[in-house]
Amino acid sequence: MKEPSLPKRFMQTLAICGLLWAAAWFWPVAESGASTVSKTVTLQLAAWKGQASIPLEIQGDWRVTNQQGNEILTGSHFKGRLSLDSAGANLGAWALPLSSFAIRPRGNHALRIGDRWYDGVLQVVLQSDQKTRLPSAFDLRLEIPLEDYVVGVLCGEMATSTSGTAEALQAQAIASRTYALWRLSKGRDFLRDDTTDQRYLGSDYHTKAAQNAVHATRDIVLTWQGDLLPAYFHADCAGHTVDAFDVDFVRKATPPLAGVPDPNCATRGQWSNHISASALDAIAANRGVGEWVQRVEAARRDGVGRWMQARITGNQGMLVLNADHLRTSFGTPSACWTEAEVMADGSFELRGRGYGHGVGMCQSGARDRARSGQSHIEILAHYYPGAEIESWLGLSQAR
Numbered sequence: 255m256k257e258p259s260l261p262k263r264f265m266q267t268l269a270i271c272g273l274l275w276a277a278a279w280f281w282p283v284a285e286s287g288a289s290t291v292s293k294t295v296t297l298q299l300a301a302w303k304g305q306a307s308i309p310l311e312i313q314g315d316w317r318v319t320n321q322q323g324n325e326i327l328t329g330s331h332f333k334g335r336l337s338l339d340s341a342g343a344n345l346g347a348w349a350l351p352l353s354s355f356a357i358r359p360r361g362n363h364a365l366r367i368g369d370r371w372y373d374g375v376l377q378v379v380l381q382s383d384q385k386t387r388l389p390s391a392f393d394l395r396l397e398i399p400l401e402d403y404v405v406g407v408l409c410g411e412m413a414t415s416t417s418g419t420a421e422a423l424q425a426q427a428i429a430s431r432t433y434a435l436w437r438l439s440k441g442r443d444f445l446r447d448d449t450t451d452q453r454y455l456g457s458d459y460h461t462k463a464a465q466n467a468v469h470a471t472r473d474i475v476l477t478w479q480g481d482l483l484p485a486y487f488h489a490d491c492a493g494h495t496v497d498a499f500d501v502d503f504v505r506k507a508t509p510p511l512a513g514v515p516d517p518n519c520a521t522r523g524q525w526s527n528h529i530s531a532s533a534l535d536a537i538a539a540n541r542g543v544g545e546w547v548q549r550v551e552a553a554r555r556d557g558v559g560r561w562m563q564a565r566i567t568g569n570q571g572m573l574v575l576n577a578d579h580l581r582t583s584f585g586t587p588s589a590c591w592t593e594a595e596v597m598a599d600g601s602f603e604l605r606g607r608g609y610g611h612g613v614g615m616c617q618s619g620a621r622d623r624a625r626s627g628q629s630h631i632e633i634l635a636h637y638y639p640g641a642e643i644e645s646w647l648g649l650s651q652a653r
């Protein structure tokens with residue numbers, strides 16, 4: 255093909271520049287606005303915190319960067335261990351004498367830590383022994399896009415393959431996204447991958463149903479009076495959700511978290527727990543009421559019989575525990591105890607209903623509502639009455 259003459263090429267270049275200039279002016283604002291913003295979250299892998307040797311596999315090309323973002327090592331495929339010695343970290347045979355670094359695979363689904371595959375960048379932070387000041391353990395954190403995080407949380411927190419529950423999954427995606435952003439807005443710059451925040455499962459657990467629910471609700475969150483709502487959720491409410499203020503989950507009365515009836519849950523989710531005399535004695539000692547427990551009584555119940563406060567009498571004292579402390583101290587599935595009795599042999603018999611702390615959206619009830627034809631908007635309006643549904647991109651605190 256004949257080359258165009260110089261003046262002709264100059265004119266062509268000028269024409270292309272003019273077109274680009276015009277496109278920049280007339281390109282719709284929305285194209286460069288909200289839909290292109292992506293947020294990355296940092297996720298601490300709780301199971302590996304404190305470990306000094308970690309099985310690791312990386313598929314495809316990868317590189318390691320230091321804290322300043324400079325490349326210090328590159329490779330293709332890796333299968334071995336991330337380990338520690340007195341000089342620092344070792345990635346297989348490569349020594350990495352740094353206090354922190356990032357392993358950056360080229361593609362997604364490329365990191366296997368233990369027996370799970372993950373997306374994203376792996377941030378490796380070395381912890382030191384307080385006495386010797388030598389490296390003693392790893393703290394592993396994944397950097398992943400917010401929306402990918404919500405997919406992993408959906409798969410960790412809810413059954414995603416149950417038929418007829420797509421709207422419940424969308425409601426859960428919005429609740430989980432909101433909870434994550436709310437948690438990050440409260441001073442901590444990372445999330446944990448276990449139930450102390452939200453349970454996150456790696457990329458080999460991700461399902462199409464979860465991806466669809468997250469995609470359909472992209473960027474959407476719940477707010478109350480202009481702020482992110484602490485969008486708590488739980489497995490089964492036993493007939494009525496709990497007032498978050500009543501169990502110290504929020505510092506002031508919050509109408510969207512004040513508790514709502516959920517009649518379908520009133521007759522299911524029954525459980526019983528037997529707590530041995532020695533376990534009960536340990537609770538008495540831990541709680542400072544003596545060497546053994548004499549009585550456990552309801553000090554206050556809510557409308558469905560849930561123990562909102564219990565009076566625990568030991569041989570040397572008495573204390574009152576609120577519902578959520580009760581659940582965690584006695585290791586029961588919920589605080590909705592319906593029968594509780596200290597037996598003659600010193601053991602404790604407990605019966606109850608429901609699963610989880612009972613605050614916010616009830617997943618069992620949400621599934622029922624989705625199957626009966628409710629939309630995710632209707633489901634959220636039931637469990638978080640009065641909350642607004644909007645994009646987090648307009649909220650300064652979530653950025």
Ligand SMILES: [Zn+2]
Binds near residue numbers: 494618620
């Ligand atoms: Zn319920």
